[in-house]
Amino acid sequence: MRRRTFISFLGGAAAAWPLLAQAQQSGKIPTVGVLWYAGSAEEEDVYLSVLVKAFHDLGYDEGRNIHFDHRFPAENPDRFRTLARELVDAKPDVIIAVTLLGALELKKATSTIPIVFVLVPDPILDLSGKRLQLLKEAVPNLSRVALLVDATTSSNDLMIKANQAAANALQITLWPVEATAPDQIEPVFSKIAEDHADAVMRVTGPMLFNERARVGAAVMAHGLPGMCVIAEEVPYGYLMSYGQDFPDFFRRAVAYADKILKGAKPADLPVEQPTKFKLVLNLRTASVLGIGFPQSLILSADEMIGA
Helix, strand or coil: CCCCCCEEECCCCCCCCCHHHHHHHHCCCCEEEEECCCCCCCCCHHHHHHHHHHHHHCCCCECCCEEEEEECCCCCHHHHHHHHHHHHHCCCCEEEEEEHHHHHHHHHHCCCCCEEEEECCCCCCCCHHHHHHHHHHHCCCCCEEEEEEECCCCCHHHHHHHHHHHHHHCCCEEEEEEECCHHHHHHHHHHHHHCCCCEEEECCCHHHHHCHHHHHHHHHHCCCCEEECCHHHHHHCCCEEEEECHHHHHHHHHHHHHHHHCCCCHHHCCCECCCCEEEEEEHHHHHHHCCCCCHHHHHHCCEEECC
């Protein structure tokens, strides 16, 4: 099924009194470690800037009353393991794990440092039917859809099954196509076009998100209307997206880290599930593809780009 993304904790217990107070007593600035997914701050800037601003909005300024220790594993599982251990050895006051893989490696490395994890899969929430319905509204003659799957993601079988069930209900032929690496993206789209797909729908996966510019270029080059999950991918060429508000996840993760630094116990903080979903339309892509969004979609859109 579609994956629910939420904020929670994997390990550690906050100290008996606020970590900020401890830092002030010792003269040490509290440190927040962050284990990302991509290979650099530039690649992660779309969310790294959100995270830093969220801390700033809560009164934290780098070098004055907080220190950030960012680590970038460059999509490499071995690097996740190595950097998780390095972060733990550096003894930050709290660690934010952006992905499930990072969170699990951090959990293996420590049972004492609080870990806030941000983007974690859960099989309960399924938005595949809603996405296909929205795509069909935009492309009325839709009958054949390729499901672009990130081979680096676990639980793909569940997502494929959920999307196929939704497609069957709408009498749409849907088939999965896996992308295993960045250099496979263009060949995959060539095959999708050869198989006469009317559109492509992408499910979540960190590799394809990091390669969003390459995927967007392929979508446009082959004239395929594309539906994705994450709004931040739409400007690169997708026709539309429907899903959770990912920047809001990072803002909420920062709020959790702030509570821990101020003395909250992780075990007392509830798991947060997504409550905000947004529809984003790309008018520029629609114009290139000769698609006119119906008024119903325009009125329900949370954001329209390329106007």
